[in-house]
Amino acid sequence: MNEASQAGAASYVSMRTKAVQAVHSPLGFFVLALLIVETFLFGTGTWFGLPEPWKITAIGIGVLLFLIVFGTVVWLVVAYPQNLVFSEESHVQFAAMKMFGSESHLITGRDLQALRPESTPNSTVGQLPGPAQGA
Amino acid sequence: MPLPTPYAYIVCYDLKQPAGQYKPLFDELQRSHLWWHYLTSTWIVLRYEALAELAPKLRPLIFQGDFMLIQPAKGPAEGWLPKDAWDWLQKNVPREW
Numbered sequence: 555m556n557e558a559s560q561a562g563a564a565s566y567v568s569m570r571t572k573a574v575q576a577v578h579s580p581l582g583f584f585v586l587a588l589l590i591v592e593t594f595l596f597g598t599g600t601w602f603g604l605p606e607p608w609k610i611t612a613i614g615i616g617v618l619l620f621l622i623v624f625g626t627v628v629w630l631v632v633a634y635p636q637n638l639v640f641s642e643e644s645h646v647q648f649a650a651m652k653m654f655g656s657e658s659h660l661i662t663g664r665d666l667q668a669l670r671p672e673s674t675p676n677s678t679v680g681q682l683p684g685p686a687q688g689a
Numbered sequence: 690m691p692l693p694t695p696y697a698y699i700v701c702y703d704l705k706q707p708a709g710q711y712k713p714l715f716d717e718l719q720r721s722h723l724w725w726h727y728l729t730s731t732w733i734v735l736r737y738e739a740l741a742e743l744a745p746k747l748r749p750l751i752f753q754g755d756f757m758l759i760q761p762a763k764g765p766a767e768g769w770l771p772k773d774a775w776d777w778l779q780k781n782v783p784r785e786w
Binding site (some may be wrong): 623648652653654655656657661666669670671672673674675676677680681 | 708715719723724725726727734764765766767768769770771772773775777778779785786
């Protein structure tokens with residue numbers, strides 16, 4: 555019995571860790587939130603042993619939470635889709651993809667970093683003295 | 690009223706939002722007659738608009754908390770850039786001396 559409960563706890567911790575590690579973007583976080591609500595709903599229905607009126611109230615709250623998260627995700631998908639799916643790497647990757655160069659010579663950020671810089675090949679001498687200089 | 694010949698401007702900015710939010714700004718800058726973008730937060734653009742017309746075009750494309758500077762661009766230039774960047778500047782940016 556003790557071994558079984560320990561195995562169960564280890565399995566729970568492992569599942570929990572995997573669920574948290576799966577969150578890489580805001581959309582992933584909303585999925586996790588829905589899973590939590592789903593677990594809450596299941597718990598109120600079967601595990602918690604609540605009396606009938608409390609059960610119905612808790613299920614109602616769970617359904618309301620589900621609809622709130624669902625509605626929020628739908629709104630974000632329509633209004634700010636990029637914010638929903640951008641992960642921690644996406645911002646860096648997007649910046650690297652941004653085009654640099656000029657109108658006749660487009661290059662990516664990665665290509666730009668690979669170019670060898672040098673000082674100007676053009677003369678910059680000949681600057682006239684200002685009013686306070688060379689008097 | 691468009692200028693008879695394109696004028697060189699330097700556009701510098703300090704943007705706070707994720708890069709993806711600024712596609713309209715980058716698209717507008719790339720619509721310039723000629724453009725140069727070898728530094729992350731700096732463009733040099735040749736436009737037919739006067740400065741007073743260009744600024745109202747670009748200002749709505751940034752967000753609250755962002756900074757932007759637009760002013761005439763003049764050479765010569767010194768620094769540390771790839772050769773292609775220097776060639777473009779030499780060819781397209783008028784020199785002060």
